Structure formats: C-alpha cells, structure tokens
Amino acid sequence: MQLKNKVALVTGGAVRLGRSIAVALARQGADVAITYNSSAGPAEAVVAEIAASGCRAAAFQADFSLTSDMARLVDEVLARFGHLDILVNSAAIxxxxxxxxxxxxxxxxxxxxxxxAPFFLSQAFGRHVKARGTRGHIVNIADWRGVRPGTDHMAYTLTKVGVVGMTKGLALALAPEIQVNAIAPGLILPPPGANETSVVRKAAELPLARSGSPEEIVKAVLYLLDSDFVTGELLYVTGGEHL
Ligand SMILES: NC(=O)c1ccc[n+]([C@@H]2O[C@H](COP(=O)([O-])OP(=O)(O)OC[C@H]3O[C@@H](n4cnc5c(N)ncnc54)[C@H](OP(=O)(O)O)[C@@H]3O)[C@@H](O)[C@H]2O)c1
Structure with a gap:
C-alpha cells in the first residue's frame, strides 16, 4: 500500500514505539491520528511535528481501561479525517x-x-473499511512472550497470547479487503524505570548480542504495510530472543 494520502490511526502514538511509528507513517505521506491516555503534552508535540511536515495530524484522548465505546473513538477520527486505511494497535501496559x-x-x-480495546477498535475499523469498499491494514504490536509465555508478567503475557490469536482470526475474518498482521518486539526500549545494568546484561545474552531500536520496529511496520500478500503473520523483531 502506498502511504501517501492514506489515513492511519496509531494507538499510544504520543510516546516511545507508538510515537516512532506515527512519525514514520507521516514521513511516508500518511495523515495520522494518534490516541493518548496521560501523555497530553507529548501527544501535542507529535501532532505539531507531523503537521510541520505537511501531513494532517490529530490526537484523541482515551483511557482504554474505561472506554468501552471504541466505535465512538473511530467515529471521532472519521469525523476529523474522512476515512481510515490503517490501524496500528500499539498502546499497552x-x-x-x-x-x-x-x-x-x-x-x-x-x-x-x-x-x-484493540479488538473493538479493529471491529470498528473493519466495518468502516468494508463499508467503504477499500483496502486496509491492521498491525498489532504483540510481544514474543505471546508465543512463548514465561512465568513473569502473567496477565500481560496472556493478553499478548490473545493478540497473536486475534491477529490470525481477524486476518481470516477481514479478508480480502484488510490484511491483519502483528509484530513481536523483543528488547527494544527498556520499561520506564528499568535498571540500566540489567538491561545491558540481558541485551548481551541475546543471540544478536544487543537490544533493538524503535527504527527496527518502524521498518517492520512499513514492510507489512507495503506488502499486498502477507496476512495473519507474526513478525519477530527480537534479535533472536524468542528462539
Ligand atoms: N518497549 C519494548 O521493548 C517492547 C517489547 C515488547 C513489546 N512491546 C509492545 O510494544 C508496544 C509499545 O510499547 P512501548 O514500550 O512503546 O509502550 P509504553 O512505553 O509502555 O507506552 C504505553 C502506551 O500505551 C498507552 N496507554 C497506557 N495505558 C493506557 C490506557 N489506560 N488507555 C490508553 N492508552 C494507554 C500510553 O499512553 P499515554 O502515555 O498517553 O498514557 C502509551 O502510549 C506495546 O504494545 C508493548 O507491549 C514493547
């Protein structure tokens, strides 16, 4: 899919990986809507940065722990942008x-x-794209833990198991109009407040002996959006951590 004049919705697009993805999509010519929960200032900064590059941008506040009405959020984005072509589900705890x-x-x-939240956003997005009769992409940001669950971060991991399953189920359900794929990042950005020494030690133990960068996730997103024939795929960007 050519991204020029397409409209993307990136959840959690104000900070960290979501921010990198939102800005990268705009660099390719897409108009970008982002959601944020608490990061109002960073969200404004992303909107200003994208607008300065000549693309349209807007930020929508939504607390996904409270908001059950994802259709209304998508309606608000549609009221502002007219249509949607891409949904990137990145926000998570x-x-x-x-x-x-x-x-x-x-x-x-x-x-x-x-x-x-990603499921009901995908449902509203899917209804919109199918009704419009165009093509669309959903990219879910999962985690390699969703395929190899361990014993830590139990609830988080099980949500990512669900995201991997949802990706495959929706890839079938929303075909042929919409391709649905996921990315499984590994050690990209340490969790806020993580101990630097333990992160460096963990990175050295990975098969590729280093942590990744948001740019590597961006490249994976752009690849999936560029492809017309990949759907239901989980793309590992882990330096081999999942092996
Ligand atoms: N960082 C990594 O190395 C790594 C590794 C594996 C997987 N991942 C996955 O990659 C994605 C992005 O990771 P990240 O590290 O960039 O995330 P992060 O720094 O933890 O950011 C979380 C994002 O989720 C949003 N969010 C949190 N609570 C929310 C709520 N109640 N309602 C709506 N939005 C909420 C935040 O919005 P506000 O800031 O506006 O509150 C923020 O944009 C996630 O799906 C994560 O699981 C990341």
Whole structure:
C-alpha cells in the first residue's frame, strides 16, 4: 500500500514505539491520528511535528481501561479525517504479576487495555473499511512472550497470547479487503524505570548480542504495510530472543 494520502490511526502514538511509528507513517505521506491516555503534552508535540511536515495530524484522548465505546473513538477520527486505511494497535501496559501475585484488578486492566480495546477498535475499523469498499491494514504490536509465555508478567503475557490469536482470526475474518498482521518486539526500549545494568546484561545474552531500536520496529511496520500478500503473520523483531 502506498502511504501517501492514506489515513492511519496509531494507538499510544504520543510516546516511545507508538510515537516512532506515527512519525514514520507521516514521513511516508500518511495523515495520522494518534490516541493518548496521560501523555497530553507529548501527544501535542507529535501532532505539531507531523503537521510541520505537511501531513494532517490529530490526537484523541482515551483511557482504554474505561472506554468501552471504541466505535465512538473511530467515529471521532472519521469525523476529523474522512476515512481510515490503517490501524496500528500499539498502546499497552506491562505490569508485573506472577501466577500467585496477579490480582483481578491487574488482570482486568491488562485485558481491557491490551486486548479488548484493540479488538473493538479493529471491529470498528473493519466495518468502516468494508463499508467503504477499500483496502486496509491492521498491525498489532504483540510481544514474543505471546508465543512463548514465561512465568513473569502473567496477565500481560496472556493478553499478548490473545493478540497473536486475534491477529490470525481477524486476518481470516477481514479478508480480502484488510490484511491483519502483528509484530513481536523483543528488547527494544527498556520499561520506564528499568535498571540500566540489567538491561545491558540481558541485551548481551541475546543471540544478536544487543537490544533493538524503535527504527527496527518502524521498518517492520512499513514492510507489512507495503506488502499486498502477507496476512495473519507474526513478525519477530527480537534479535533472536524468542528462539
Ligand atoms: N518497549 C519494548 O521493548 C517492547 C517489547 C515488547 C513489546 N512491546 C509492545 O510494544 C508496544 C509499545 O510499547 P512501548 O514500550 O512503546 O509502550 P509504553 O512505553 O509502555 O507506552 C504505553 C502506551 O500505551 C498507552 N496507554 C497506557 N495505558 C493506557 C490506557 N489506560 N488507555 C490508553 N492508552 C494507554 C500510553 O499512553 P499515554 O502515555 O498517553 O498514557 C502509551 O502510549 C506495546 O504494545 C508493548 O507491549 C514493547
């Protein structure tokens, strides 16, 4: 898909990986809507940066742990941009919790933000693209843990298992108009507040002996959007961590 004059919605597009993806799509000529929850200032900065490059941009506040009405969010984006071609589900939370320390609150919040919101956004997006009779792409940002669950970050990991399954199910359900793929990042950006020494040590233990960069995720997103024949795929960008 050529990105010029296409419209993309990137969740969590104000900071970190979501921000890199939003800015990169605009560099390819796409108009970009982003969602943010608490990062109002960074969201404004992304909108200003994209607008300065000549593309349209707007930010929409939504707390995915509370908002059940994803169709309304998509309607707001459509009211502003007219149509949508691309949905990137990047927003997520990543909080600790092992099998015996995971609380119901931790479980419910992870599932609302990381899985329920992407599903219902995809549903609203799918209805729009199919009704319009055009082509579309959904790119879900998953995690290699979604294929090889461990014992840490239990609720988070299970949401990513769901994201991987959802990617395949929606790839079938939304074909042929919409391609649905996912990216499984590895060690790209350490979680905020992570101990630098442990991150460096972990990176050295990976098969490719280093951590990745947001640019590597961006390249994967652009590849998936460029392809007309890849759907239901999970693209690992992990330096071999998942092996
Ligand atoms: N970083 C990595 O190395 C890595 C590795 C594996 C997988 N991933 C996946 O890649 C994606 C992006 O990761 P990241 O590290 O860039 O994420 P992050 O820094 O943890 O950012 C989380 C994003 O989710 C949004 N968010 C959090 N709570 C929300 C809520 N209640 N409602 C709506 N939005 C909410 C945040 O918005 P606000 O800031 O506006 O609140 C923010 O944009 C995630 O899906 C993550 O699981 C990342």
């Amino acid at each position: 990543f909080e600790r919790g092992e099998w015996d320390t995971t609380t119901e609150e931790n479980w419910d919040r992870h599932f609302a933000i990381n899985l329920k």
